[in-house]
Amino acid sequence: MLLFRLLFSPVKVVLLVARIMGYNRFVVFLLGVGVGLLVAPTTGAEMRARLRAQIEARMDGSSEPLAPADLVAPGASG
Incomplete structure (x- = not known):
């Protein structure tokens, strides 16, 4: 049941990834993706x-x- 909730809850997945990566690195990663999409x-x-x-x-x-x-x-x- 926990796996089902984790897989189908994007907010929880994003928060889990952010917690594992570290919030600062996650924010820098998201900024890099955003800049890459804007200047492609x-x-x-x-x-x-x-x-x-x-x-x-x-x-x-x-x-x-x-x-x-x-x-x-x-x-x-x-």
């Missing part, structure tokens, strides 16, 4: 397209890195 250079779709292009280029045997213009997702403005 690309959207998820653009990043997936870039990664897919890099993986395909390496699988084709190209050892040279792709130029930044080649890494832009089709239809992406930038």
